[in-house]
Amino acid sequence: MIRFALPFFIFLLFLMEGTLFQIFVPPSPDREFYLVPRFVLIAVVLTSIYRGAGSGVLIGAGFGLLYDIVYTDIIGIYMFSMGFTAYISAFTYRSVRTSFLWPVLIIISAIFVLEWMTYGLHYIIGGTDLLFEEFFMMRALPSLIMNGITALLLIYPFQRLFTRIRETEELQHW
Amino acid sequence: MPHFFSNKRLILLMVSIIVLVSLIGFSTRNNETITWPEKFLRDTTGVVQSLVSRPAHMTAGFFGNVADIFNVYEENQMLKSRMEEFASLSAELETVKQENATLREMIDSESSLNDYTTRTALVIHRSPDKWTDMIGINKGSQNGVSKNMAVVTSEGLIGKVKTTSEFTSSVQLLSDDSRTNRVSAMVATDGEPVYAFIEGWNEEEEGLMLRKIQSDAEIKEGQQVITSGLGGLFPRGLAIGTITSLEPDEFGLSYNALVEPAADYYNLEQVNVIERTSETLDDTIQQNTNEENEEDEEEPVEVEDPDAGGGGSS
Numbered sequence: 001m002i003r004f005a006l007p008f009f010i011f012l013l014f015l016m017e018g019t020l021f022q023i024f025v026p027p028s029p030d031r032e033f034y035l036v037p038r039f040v041l042i043a044v045v046l047t048s049i050y051r052g053a054g055s056g057v058l059i060g061a062g063f064g065l066l067y068d069i070v071y072t073d074i075i076g077i078y079m080f081s082m083g084f085t086a087y088i089s090a091f092t093y094r095s096v097r098t099s100f101l102w103p104v105l106i107i108i109s110a111i112f113v114l115e116w117m118t119y120g121l122h123y124i125i126g127g128t129d130l131l132f133e134e135f136f137m138m139r140a141l142p143s144l145i146m147n148g149i150t151a152l153l154l155i156y157p158f159q160r161l162f163t164r165i166r167e168t169e170e171l172q173h174w
Numbered sequence: 175m176p177h178f179f180s181n182k183r184l185i186l187l188m189v190s191i192i193v194l195v196s197l198i199g200f201s202t203r204n205n206e207t208i209t210w211p212e213k214f215l216r217d218t219t220g221v222v223q224s225l226v227s228r229p230a231h232m233t234a235g236f237f238g239n240v241a242d243i244f245n246v247y248e249e250n251q252m253l254k255s256r257m258e259e260f261a262s263l264s265a266e267l268e269t270v271k272q273e274n275a276t277l278r279e280m281i282d283s284e285s286s287l288n289d290y291t292t293r294t295a296l297v298i299h300r301s302p303d304k305w306t307d308m309i310g311i312n313k314g315s316q317n318g319v320s321k322n323m324a325v326v327t328s329e330g331l332i333g334k335v336k337t338t339s340e341f342t343s344s345v346q347l348l349s350d351d352s353r354t355n356r357v358s359a360m361v362a363t364d365g366e367p368v369y370a371f372i373e374g375w376n377e378e379e380e381g382l383m384l385r386k387i388q389s390d391a392e393i394k395e396g397q398q399v400i401t402s403g404l405g406g407l408f409p410r411g412l413a414i415g416t417i418t419s420l421e422p423d424e425f426g427l428s429y430n431a432l433v434e435p436a437a438d439y440y441n442l443e444q445v446n447v448i449e450r451t452s453e454t455l456d457d458t459i460q461q462n463t464n465e466e467n468e469e470d471e472e473e474p475v476e477v478e479d480p481d482a483g484g485g486g487s488s
Binding site: 015017018019020021022023024026027028029034036037066069070071072073074075076077079080083084118121122125126127128139 | 190191193194195197198200201202212215216219222223226227230231234298299300301302303304305306308310336337344351352353380440441
């Protein structure tokens with residue numbers, strides 16, 4: 001059962017991004033910047049660190065596809081960017097896994113990579129004509145700060161979850 | 175990324191880029207409907223989203239109410255002053271309605287572009303990345319919602335249905351920045367109505383862009399912009415907003431105006447999907463729809479519109 005716990009929790013985060021976050025932090029015309037929640041990506045990067053690149057890419061591409069279908073109209077953008085971000089953030093070293101600061105740093109850079117990639121892809125297909133500086137100030141920076149704080153809150157529960165999964169797997173192995 | 179640039183990985187990257195390009199090409203094609211796997215995924219997530227969003231809206235609404243209590247007094251004062259205005263307006267509306275009905279009887283026209291039925295839907299999600307401005311609602315093709323129907327709140331038009339699945343549909347808001355986001359609108363002037371298009375959101379000046387206004391049109395700031403009912407499935411006379419500024423376009427052949435939206439696109443909870451009842455000019459079909467309406471007790475709502483039937487002579 002613990003096997004399905006990870007996708008289940010990520011699905012909850014997915015719902016939070018689109019439904020709960022939008023209800024409790026509605027976009028406002030007075031705000032000069034956009035707050036884009038990237039909770040799923042935080043979980044995907046953590047999966048990538050603690051479960052290896054393979055699982056990370058699988059979960060990333062899967063939830064990216066769901067994101068594309070449910071929240072946007074263009075399939076492929078998030079599927080590709082999330083999979084790619086999961087792949088490059090697969091630092092599976094022991095020192096990274098046991099520390100608290102390293103995952104935060106990796107998550108923040110992964111969020112920046114994802115924001116940049118989605119911006120670039122939307123720019124190429126003509127979905128936006130935002131300049132890079134505007135993109136950085138209006139989207140990337142606020143998003144990095146907000147999601148960085150969320151990452152601080154999420155890392156510990158996910159570390160616990162991954163330890164539990166590992167323990168059950170070892171038990172089954174014996 | 176320990177061994178990122180080994181040959182196998184590079185090939186995998188290339189393949190996935192090709193897949194990406196083909197998927198984007200597949201989904202940006204001029205598509206009328208979405209495929210069944212997409213519908214399935216949207217419906218299943220839609221069910222969960224409906225379950226989650228209802229209590230969330232209630233909680234958010236509760237905190238909103240607590241905040242509202244603090245300015246109840248001022249609001250009450252303002253509403254009282256508006257109340258008298260409202261009484262005289264509704265009396266006027268009643269006489270205009272009656273007059274409209276008699277006039278319509280005289281010309282034997284049973285239905286007009288103003289008639290519509292509404293379906294209430296709950297907002298279940300909003301696209302979290304703000305590249306597109308779309309919301310999801312919990313009514314789909316099974317509930318009779320179809321593509322390009324108008325979506326309104328009590329304040330005015332907010333957008334149109336972009337795609338539908340069986341139990342959910344996604345609504346493209348007027349503030350969405352897409353090039354295909356276009357609504358046929360008209361400006362309610364004293365004389366002939368002026369027709370133009372609402373074409374997306376102006377990021378710098380924070381307003382909707384009303385474009386392709388004829389240069390000889392008599393338009394002032396502060397005039398109402400409403401839907402024209404000429405294109406698609408929109409009824410005539412849904413409020414869009416008021417004109418705040420006006421300027422000639424780059425070639426000087428027509429005017430562009432900035433429209434301050436009547437509806438709030440930001441705190442959406444319940445929306446109404448609107449279906450125009452008078453679709454065709456065929457008499458028999460018209461009568462059938464009217465009879466159905468009476469049986470269904472879904473009264474076609476008349477909207478006050480002094481220029482209705484003014485005809486598009488231009």
